[in-house]
Amino acid sequence: MTNQNAILLTALKSLRQSRRFLDTPVAQADLEELLEVARWTGSAKNTQPWHLVVVTDPETNKALAGCGDFAGFLENVTASIVVAMEGDNRGVAYDDGRLQERVMLAGKALGIGSGTAWFSHRAQRQQVRDLLGIPDHLEPWSAIGLGYTDVSQEQAAPQLSGRKPIEEISSWGQFGRPAPGNS
Numbered sequence: 361m362t363n364q365n366a367i368l369l370t371a372l373k374s375l376r377q378s379r380r381f382l383d384t385p386v387a388q389a390d391l392e393e394l395l396e397v398a399r400w401t402g403s404a405k406n407t408q409p410w411h412l413v414v415v416t417d418p419e420t421n422k423a424l425a426g427c428g429d430f431a432g433f434l435e436n437v438t439a440s441i442v443v444a445m446e447g448d449n450r451g452v453a454y455d456d457g458r459l460q461e462r463v464m465l466a467g468k469a470l471g472i473g474s475g476t477a478w479f480s481h482r483a484q485r486q487q488v489r490d491l492l493g494i495p496d497h498l499e500p501w502s503a504i505g506l507g508y509t510d511v512s513q514e515q516a517a518p519q520l521s522g523r524k525p526i527e528e529i530s531s532w533g534q535f536g537r538p539a540p541g542n543s
């Protein structure tokens with residue numbers, strides 16, 4: 361494996377949600393690069409069913425923090441990207457998640473920490489719409505909070521970290537069968 365590919369694999373395995381950030385702002389050029397990465401995300405039938413609103417105003421990010429049950433950490437971000445989707449079916453949800461994961465990985469490549477915050481209830485999404493002037497046909501399901509991670513602070517409670525063992529979440533050939541050589 362080349363060094364570059366090994367770095368990529370490490371990045372894929374080590375992307376974590378940041379929730380505590382330093383005050384240092386994210387440069388506009390980096391935000392533009394994140395939008396460019398987002399733009400190239402694949403979507404069902406190439407519909408590109410999204411509109412992204414970049415928010416760098418601290419007061420607006422504080423207001424967004426109040427629009428979701430677990431969005432409080434947006435209070436600390438120096439920028440966010442609100443992802444507004446056309447529709448709410450499974451395909452659109454998949455496209456949304458794919459775009460967000462890409463932006464978060466691109467952020468990592470730029471040294472920027474990120475975290476997704478969901479606006480789960482209709483009333484919360486209406487609040488986001490009103491705040492940002494988003495038209496009614498778009499659903500602002502969530503925002504990606506961005507900034508330089510404050511590594512001196514815990515980012516999450518222990519139950520929000522770690523993963524189930526590989527044997528619990530995967531099978532080989534038939535459900536419940538372990539990997540060859542691991543029986």
Ligand SMILES: Cc1cc2nc3c(=O)[nH]c(=O)nc-3n(C[C@H](O)[C@H](O)[C@H](O)COP(=O)(O)O)c2cc1C
Pocket residue numbers: 375376377378379428429430431433475476477478479516519520521522
């Ligand atoms: C669909 C989805 C919704 C999420 N919503 C929130 C959220 O509203 N607030 C939050 O702090 N984290 C949110 N998260 C982050 C998860 O809590 C986090 O990914 C999980 O605890 C694993 O931690 P890690 O990403 O740091 O490994 C969300 C993640 C996903 C995939």
